[in-house]
Amino acid sequence: MPTPKDIQNEIIDNFSLFEGDMEQTLMYLMDLGKKLPAMPEEHKIEEFIVKGCQSKVWVFPKFTDGKVQFEVDSNTEITKGLLYLLWSIWNNQTPETILNTELYFIEKIGMSRMIGTQRSNGFTAMIQKMKAFATLYQQHGNS
Amino acid sequence: MKLDINHIRNQFPILHQEVNGKPLVYFDNAATTQKPQRVIDALNKYYTLDNANIHRAAHTLASRSTEYFEQTRKAIQQFINAKEDAECIFTKGVTESINLVAQSWGRKFLQAGDEVVITTMEHHSNIVPWQMICEEKGAILKVIPINDAGELLIDEYDKLLSPKTKMVACVWVSNALGTINPVKEIIEKAHAVGAKVLLDGAQACSHLEVDVQALDCDFLTISSHKLYGPTGVGVLYGKRELLDAMPPYQGGGEMIKEVTFAKTTYNDIPFKFEAGTPNIADVIAFKYALDFVNELGKPAIAKHEDQLLRHFVNGIVEIHGIKLVGTAAQKVSVQSFVLNNMHHFDVGMMLDAKGIAVRTGHHCTQPLMQRFGMDGTVRASFAVYNTIEEVDVLLDALRKLANLNT
Structure with a gap:
């Protein structure tokens, strides 16, 4: 199982x-988004919406065998690509691993230039939501 | 007169830059227009040479800044053909202008059971202030519906009007659709039942000739920054008899005649509505934007912008998978659209990657988006400095996006 560090290095x-070519970068992000497993519609409810995003974003967590599984989705393709990055780093990791991950890839790939301040805030909200679920499972297990 | 667009573009330094490695194509003019060099220079000059608080001062700088400030008022008076310059009140923008009328006129003249009529295509700034005052007063908000092209249903407007109608607050040109509403007819019909009319001129004033006396509108709101001028400046035009009868909107300096702890008497218009130190520098620079527009002339501007719009619409209807939103017969150079295969946010970002600036989202017109069953559109809006070649850049980009297999 690759560590969050391995995956981040691969992302970088x-x-x-793409050497900073914005168009190709965005196309690549949209392609990544297509690799996400489909999220069941019944999980796309208010409780699992990430607030603070311009587009609609859902994060639905499960906790099995001491690890967190995430279902993620968005109504926009570029955001789905961003979700894919986080999902690939954190899906099936322990709460401790998730909470201890330093997400250095964001700066290295020039995310803020890519998505602008408004979306950066939304991206931060996604990270916080996923970490909040990790905290919950760390403290209370599956209860 | 045919405009020399290259000469015009050379007056706008911001246009000559690359964004994401591509020449900037700025098609977000309905949100804000860029500023000609003379406006930027006027701001610079004011702070370099003339800065002083206006009115009531004995020194030279103050009288100079006062004179320049009041020159803009005169320029606005001429720009809209108001009877007198005192009927032109400076605000910080259209939003404040509308709130001023809703709060001041509405507080005094609206009563429980009275009706305020707006349209489906209003910007939130011409919905929420009326909702607030209607709720406070027990008045009722009525909405003129539109057809699928984005045109007002005037028959339905006729049915909404009655002696209960006290105010018709109507957008002259829709920011999301570009529709030009038949405001002369709307005003005449409102006056026939004794209602007042506020025209939201935020989008109209950079494209259309404005003559408040010929229109006979009671209030008109104007935005400087959508008219090649600085942000933070708006105008409320109102007929003197109405402005005189309205109570002040905010209390403070400038708006008073005499203050004692027992009682304050208020200044005359326009100062009654200009409490506090205004946005002096931007008001002064606004005059240079008006000069810019006047020199070109609205008919020439409208003709050029109309060519850009027609070129864009002719091109876009050929592209499979794009739907136009807003196809009124009378329009300014604003076009909303959606792609079948891509969310408007994604379209906006992909266009930005090619250096093309458009607006995406609900354009502060959520009820209008609901009417069209959408949560937003992509909107391209053209100004006098845009070119046919730039429209072609956008069309090429959209052709590629519409063909993407997403």
Whole structure:
């Protein structure tokens, strides 16, 4: 099982191929979003909406065998790509691993230039939501 | 007169830059227009040479800044053909202008059971202030519906009007659709039942000739920053008899005649409604924006912008998978659309990657979006400095996006 560090390094490598070309980067993000497993519609309810995003974003967590599984989705393709990055780093990791992850890939791939301040705030909200679920499972397990 | 667009573009330094490695194509003019060099220079000059608080001062700088400030008022009076410059009140924007009327006129003249009529295509700034005062007064808000092209249903407007109608607050040009509403007819019909009319001119004044006396509107709101001028400046035009009868909107300096702890008497218009130190620099620079528009002339501006719009619409209808939103017969150079295969936010970002600035979302017109069953659109809006070549850049980009297999 690759660690969050391994996955982040891979993300940084992959994004570096575009040498800052915004159009290709966004196309790549949209392609990544398509790799996400489909999220069941019944999980797309108010409780699992990430507030603070311009587009609609849902994060639905499960906790099995001491690890957190995330279902994530958005109504916009670029945001789905962003969700895919977080999902690939954190899906099936322990709450401790999630909470201890330093997300250094964000700065390395020039995320703020890519998505602008408004979306950066939304992206931060996604991270906080996923970490909040990790905190919950760390404290209370599956209860 | 045919405009020399290159000459015009050279007056706008901001246009000559690259965004994401591509030449900037600025099509977000309905949100705010760019500023010609003379406006930027006027701001610079004011703070370099003339800065002083206006009115009631004995020194030279103050009389100079006062004179320049009042020159803008005169320029606005001429721009809209108001009877006198005192009927032009400076505000911080259209939103404040509308709130001023809703709060001041509405507080005094609206009563329980009275009706205020707005349209489906209002910006939130011409909905919420009326909702607030209607709720406070027990008055009722009525809404003129539209057809699928984005045009007002005037027959339905006729049915809404009655002696209970006290105010018709209507957008002249829709910011989301570009529709030009038949305001002369709307005003005549409102006056026939004794109602007053506020025209939201935020989008109209940069495209259309404005003559408040010929229109006979009671109030008109104007935005400087949508008219090539600085942000933070708006105008409320009102007929003197109405402004005189209205109580002040805010209390403070400037708006008083005499203050004692027992009683304050108020200044005359326009100062009665201009409490506190105004946005002096931006008001002064606004005059230079008006000069810019006057020199070109609205008919020439409208003709050029109309060519851009027609070129864009002719191109976009050829692209499979794009739907136009807002197809009224009478329009300014604003076009909303949606792509079948891509969310408007994604379209906006993909266009930005090509250096093209458009607006995406609900355009502060959520009820209008609901009417069209959408949560938002992509909106391209063209100004006098835009070119046919730039429209082609957008059309090329949209052709590629519409063909993406998402």
